[in-house]
Amino acid sequence: MRAAIYGGPGDIAIEEVPKPTLETPTGAIIRVTHTAVCGSDLWFYRGDSDRETGSRVGHEPMGIVEETGEQVTSVEPGDRVFAPFVISCGRCEFCRRGLHTSCANGDSWGGDNGGAQGEHVRVPEADGTLVRVPDRYADDEDTLRSILPLTDVMGTGHHAAVSAGVGPGDSCVVIGDGAVGLCGVLAARRLGARRIVAVGHHDDRLAIATEFGATATVSERGDAALDRVRELTDGGVDHVMECVGAASAMEMAIELCRPGGTVGYVGVPHGVDEAGLDVFSLFSDNITLQGGVAPVRAYAEELLADVLGGTLDPSPIFTKTVDLAGVPEGYRAMDEREAIKVLVRIDGHSE
Missing domain, CATH: 3.90.180.10 (Medium-chain alcohol dehydrogenases, catalytic domain)
Incomplete structure (x- = not known):
């Protein structure tokens, strides 16, 4: 064969x-x-x-x-x-x-x-x-x-949404415009989210995110992306889906999660050990980090x-x-x- x-x-x-x-x-x-x-x-x-x-x-x-x-x-x-x-x-x-x-x-x-x-x-x-x-x-x-x-990827995007606690009427942010992130948008819509902000860097992919149910998209990078998402969500959300795995994506997820909220992470970790995870931010704001390899x-x-x-x-x-x-x-x-x-x-x- x-x-x-x-x-x-x-x-x-x-x-x-x-x-x-x-x-x-x-x-x-x-x-x-x-x-x-x-x-x-x-x-x-x-x-x-x-x-x-x-x-x-x-x-x-x-x-x-x-x-x-x-x-x-x-x-x-x-x-x-x-x-x-x-x-x-x-x-x-x-x-x-x-x-x-x-x-x-x-x-x-x-x-x-x-x-x-x-x-x-x-x-x-x-x-x-x-x-x-x-x-x-x-x-x-x-x-x-x-x-x-x-x-x-569809099961993985769904795991991100479930891990982040997305439910009917919720607002959420999906970080990543790859296949998993796009499926995460679909999953959030399927679970009844009212507002879904998709964050990525490619206009063609963000167009698919909109087709899949994103109510807003953000293509800016770095601090500009953080500022734009906060503007769209009145300061952040209780449910963030990290669908990339890079240290920068995890850092953004934690930054955008409101106190008491949950980050659902499914991106295969890459470079996170070297960058270090800001555990104190999770601790001080009672942010839950939940997810992992999707079953x-x-x-x-x-x-x-x-x-x-x-x-x-x-x-x-x-x-x-x-x-x-x-x-x-x-x-x-x-x-x-x-x-x-x-x-x-x-x-x-x-x-």
Whole structure:
């Protein structure tokens, strides 16, 4: 089979690799039809985080079940499924608490599982990981395009909103205009927020934020951005969603959060250790910091229901589509801000 392989900073290649095989009675083999390039993939692509050269990449798979182990009960060969970015068993203490990313039997999509930017993956825990798409939508390309973000960014944006405590009638600020931030805007609207201020640096992305429900957008930087958000929100808000991970974004989130408020953070931390977190501001203003890596499997069914019901559509985040051979170009386009998020159709064509 073919899969995307990391060769070092700036180097993604499509190579022939062994197809994964079924190894456990709880597992399944999936023929991947759709996947994506994630903003977090850019950390290793840019050389900003460590990754073993020669490793398979990708963590947002959707496809068709080819084979299942004898203990699998939730899916069968021929089913259309999608899977979150972390493998989970569904039965351990943490999965039962909805914290699938801390699964005692969890795993990633790297290594010999196949890498989700490839033609096949092995799911060692099929019942706890895979989400079945109803048959009537299994070949509906528009619907599948809307479902694919549930593997990661839509669930992550939702986790930001939930962690920040966003509810009906609330005012909130979303920091970040990448795919997660845009999905955070969608999530805040879905949860009933009255005022949603989206902060970013790219007019085309902020236009999508407005389409998704932002009532105001802010493109200024630094202190000018802080001043503009405070002007729009009468001094700040009780609910701030940090969807970037950079130290500057976390600092802005804390600055904009009113005393007694909550910062919901889901951006993969980058450079925060070096910059230092202003814990005293959190302490003195009784600001709650809540969030972390999103347990998107916990949100999958409720978000899927809304997608299928026509009330949730995150698909506009995909601004470029490539086939498997085009994955290296997809990384380049995202790295150079030419695309918000790249959809990969394994058997399809580039757009």
